[in-house]
Amino acid sequence: MAIPTSLLHYSGHSHLRQRLVLSVLSGKPLKIDKIRPNDSNPGLRDYEVSLLRLLEKVTNGTVIEISLTGTAILVKPGIIAGGPVIHDCPLSRSMGYFLEPVIMLAPFSKKPLNLTLRGITTDEKDLSVDLIRTVTLPHLELFGVSDGLELRIKKRGAQPLGGGEVQFLCPIVKQVKTLNFVEAGKIKRIRGIAHAVRVSPQFSNRMIEACRSVVNRYIPDVYLYSDVYKGEDSGKSPGYALSLLAESTTSALHCAEAVSRPGVAPEDVALEASRLLLSEIQRGGCVDRKHQPLILLLMVLGSEDVGRCRMSSPTERTVQFLRDVRDAFGTSFKITPADKTNSSSTDLLYSCYGTGYINANRTIA
Amino acid sequence: MEDRPHKAHRPAQSGAKVEKKGKGKEKQRGFNEKAFAPKSGRRAERLGRRTAEKDQTRLHVPLVDRTPDDEPPPVIVAVVGPPGVGKSILMKSLVRRYTKQTMNDIRGPVTIVSGKKRRITFIECNSDLNSMIDVGKVADLVLLLIDGSYGFEMETFEFLNILQAHGFPKVIGVLTHLDLIKKATTLRATKKALKKRFWTEIYQGAKLFYLSGVINGRYPDTEILNLTRFISVMKFRPLVFRNSHPYLLADRFEDLTPREEIRLSRGKCDRNVTLYGYLRGTNLRLGSKVHVPGVGDLDIKSVQALGDPCPLPDADSERRRKLSERKKLLVHAPMSDVGGVMYDKDAVWINVPGSFTRGQTNVPQGEGEEMVMDLQDAPETLEDIVTRSKIRLLGSSSKSLTVDPSSSRTTRHDSSDSDESSFEDEDASGLEDADEPSDLGNGSDGDWEEGPSTGCSGRTTARTQQRPTLAAGRDNGPDEDDGNIAFADSDSDMGDGPRGNRVADDDESDVESLPSGEDEDEDEGMDQGNGDVPRWKVNLVDRAKDFISSSRPARRDWTKLIYSSDLSPRAIISSSSLDPQAADDDTPDDDDDFFRPMKAGKSAEKDEEAPDMSKLAIDEEELKGWDDEEMLDSIRHLFITGGNAPGDTNSDDEGDDAASEDDGSDDDANPDPEAAKAAALAEKKAELKRKFDEQYDDPESSKYATFYDEQKDALARQQALNRAEFADVDTETRTAVEGFRPGQYVRIELDDVPAEMVLHFNPHRPLIVGGLLAAEERLGYVQVRIKRHRWHTRTLKTNDPLIFSLGWRRFQTVPIFSLDDHSIRMRMLKYTPEHMHCYATFYGPVSLPNTGFCAFTSLASATSSFRIAATGVVLDVDRSSKIVKKLKLTGAPFKIFKNTAFVRDMFSSALEVAKFEGANIRTVSGIRGQIKKALPKPDGAFRATFEDKVLMSDIIFLRAWYSIEPRKFYNPVTSALLAPGSEWAGMRLTGQVRHEKGLAAPKAVNSAYKPIERPGRRFNPLRIPRNLQAALPYASKPRTMKPQKRQTYLQKRAVVMEPEEKKALAVMQQIRAVRKEQVRKRKEKQGERREKKRKEAEKVEGRKEEKRREEKKESMRLAGIKNKREEEELGRGRKRRKVSS
Structure with a gap:
């Protein structure tokens, strides 16, 4: 059986975030080489460098060495310090890119994290701050990270100029709870936030109308909030987006989102969001596909008991994540069909034996 | 008179006394209920509250016990005590009690089976402090031996304190050498005194055993029997540290380093060793x-x-157990010579007592003899078997591999000096020839048998399994071997063979492996039936069927795809998506991109296309599908308004009980869907019945009585789930997911072990393998709460080296002590405070907060004092420290205005002043002030303001804080690498170094005490200007008078006495002279008397002194004789360290 070594060594720029997170949590140094070696603009992108800077701020004693060409990095992780941190995100990626790894680290820091991020709040690559607030944070609550967990959206900032600001507050835990979430339940309510900044507030109403035309056929309990930021709080660029989430009887959450593009009517954006939500619901499981890595990570970090979660088939990111977890923590998942009698269901049951990860950074007085 | 017997006492038969006595006895009999009944309601309530509180204190936080119930690891029972107390005899007696055999030389742990559900590992702890620390960390039960005739010794208390710091395991005290106390009353008093002291140390009522003398080199059987009864019913509470770390007490140790390498490096190369033991x-x-x-x-x-x-x-x-004594009782002690087989460092010695003949099959043979006979029984050499074997290189190749004798010869030579573990290889598979045990197997073995399998678990398992079942194994040995050779193991079946087939068939299905059961069936069928048909032709029809069935929404083995294949994630996902075309498109791309001209455009595009994003790429096709009404309706059943899905048998109540529903679905292996459905239905019915019963019988009973019960129940449920989840999974997957479970006997191979560990291996030292958590592998600054042990004689000093025993580790480091100063700062302390906790920060390996530790200044056994210097607990772990120490900068005013003064000599430049602008300063007399601004003229001078006018003579100081970091010094105590007889030497104190080098402490010139020379202060007279004097009111006018120049009357008059006056004066003088003389004489006499008395007293004192000296001399002589006798009697060179109890 292959024994993982104490150095995590990868090639290529992809999956940088999860590898950094795993390195910091497991304490193993991380070496990544061949970062876009053949690109016309080789090496790390500005947002990746910014992420490393953010990591440096959130932790204490982290040593990050970037090679001269930027095509290789070596990260010797320190401890997760937390506390008040302010970070300006570059305009190439939205805040979701930075928030996601921080959310994975924050419960295990020394002091409760109070992170202020400035930049773009919503784009089409990463989770928007709305989804993080309404979907990601409730997922953390499944693991006992709840008291004082908050994401405040102070200002919104659309692409391309941003200007948004959010504040992320996260408490610390000693150990995350073991998850046992195998019942997907049925969808009981749909909620949504339609926001529009620096455009006519009518846009959000139009999106809501269009969305209702699709989802109202299933369920009456649909509330879509129109969230309009004005003046200073609305950032520097115009834009609008619709974030939807469906909650089941067992509080499983599915979410989808669509962002305004030039030349696309708000109705089309809303339709896209609703259809994405429907396909997400169709895939089933207790956890959204976008949150698979987060859930799996927290399951691995649980106490030394069996944690189980029912999810749809893994995404590319999840597959790589599972492999990386094995490298970092030496543990793997048992993945079996969730429903053995019903052959049409594609749901899988992910079960793992927690590593008993205890927050060693925590201070006891 | 004397021979007359005393009159016997006759108790009174009647009268007041009888009545009184009778009454008294009456009173004492029984329990007076009235005496304890509460008199008032309030008192009753208070009493009730108190009992409730007492009940609560009895409860402990529910802890999960991680040891499995079915196959728990053996309980570790450590025998600990000072030298010469009878540890080895107790070990011998205990082993004898359980195994009915006497072991002469017990070395290392001895594992025995003590009951149906319990095994015990006994380990004797030598009196080295290092060993005591290590044993204290792993022992579940400690038999603490105390010499009853001598009393407690330092080691006992030291060990108890070590236990306390590392979680207290159960302790049973054992008093030995009680036969040396002859007098019954003394014996009773000693027992009582020792028990009392023991109880204060552990807890009131702790179990203390008394062992009387030694019979036949063992303790009396009945006493040992009683002791073992106590051991066997002992229950253990899980200890937090051991419940979160895997560990292993090694009972076997082998060096696997190639001999040649050792030879070339003259034994100095890093070794490759294996350690064996039960995982805990x-x-x-x-x-x-x-x-x-x-x-x-x-x-x-x-x-x-x-x-x-x-x-x-x-x-x-x-069932198989025979009555013969040997078979009956199992003992596992590889480091000792048990059963005639001794596992030495680098060999296995088989000890054959007396004469030994092969033929006697009816006589039960020892393990060693059986092993040798097995070796001799091998009918053919490995070479023969190899030539006969039908191993094929590929699953599909029709010809089997043949071996050229000459080539095999060369391989053998190459690998001739590889590890001796191959010795076991052979005795495992049993096909060996006794002459060349080690060379035969290895080279060839590695080539095909071990290659595909993931580990060589097969062989050692076989060996150890063989031990109990030797008789059976001998008969059918060779047959099994053949099988083994032809097809290695199930591992390789699963891995390579079938996959190879599938590749030949079609590309796509190599990803989708079939259910493994079918696979194996298929293979076996083939093995038995048709040997010469090419593999791929077999069962074509069946496999075609399989393929068709599998091309439906596939049941893919995701675990295998993700973990054991090296397909890229993209390939895995795309092959799973509904159209198989995508997979075909993509995978070849990945495969044959050797030597392809780089398409710059494409790669760049790909890069941008697949950035690290969490939202998934939008599939336009899929979204288009939602235009369709049917599609929209197809997911209605997923909403609460939607009702049931067409194929879904579960009704609405499925959400009610998640756990039970899922447990049900776990027990698969039921291919028949009908049966599965029936089973599910039955289960659901049972569940409903249970619910109904619960509600009907007592709806309240389902609620937990207390929070405590609820917690315990939650833990129990989780444990049940843990057991159920992986019960039906094959071992390999289980190991990958779960790791190795406690209770398993494992072999851990360690690389790069210092050669000294092997060279100086001593089985009397406990050998422990402690698993580390992710955080514990790193080094950092550890902040601990520490308290000097009150029995340690010296205070501890900051920056002096201290040896910590923390977690599994023992290491020397340099702590800095500190105290929290009003929650503002951590202020350095030079010394640990008396009777108080303080903080210490040191650089060392990280441990989880709340881990206990103890610290030592030295681990050497030469010291007679209490060696535990401090104990404490870890509070915090960080990469930087925040300790400060006080720094006072002083200066002097050189110009003073009203409340402003110019100060110099505090700083040396204006820049420094600028740094401290606004800082608070103070004079010694207590006038507070502030630094304002630097002055241009003398360098470093500044202007400061004060709340009052300062004097030129005032010293002005600034209180600042200077942050210090502990030295990055971490020195693990490598006690297991020491040559016998040598002591571990860490960093020494400065004083020790000076002492050993004969150097004197350097003296700072400024620290020397010199006579203080204070210049006398001259005060100028007060002068008031004349016109001011004139203006003053009369009362305030200075009264200055000129000195008188002329003599006064009294000075210049002449005195002439009358004759009477003269006479009187003369008489007075005479009287005075007489009196003086009188007093002088009296004093002289008194002096003489005193002198005489003093001399007498001296004489008496001298006599007394003489007598005292005599007595002392006598008593010392007696003590010396006693000591000498004792030492000779017990045969130990070391002086005992007695503790007054």
């Missing part, structure tokens, strides 16, 4: 480091689970 604590996962106390942090090279060498009895083994 939590699951051992791969990829984490382990710490071997006394050696250091090591990487695990490999771990294998072996067959249990000392298994618990089960129904099968009981």
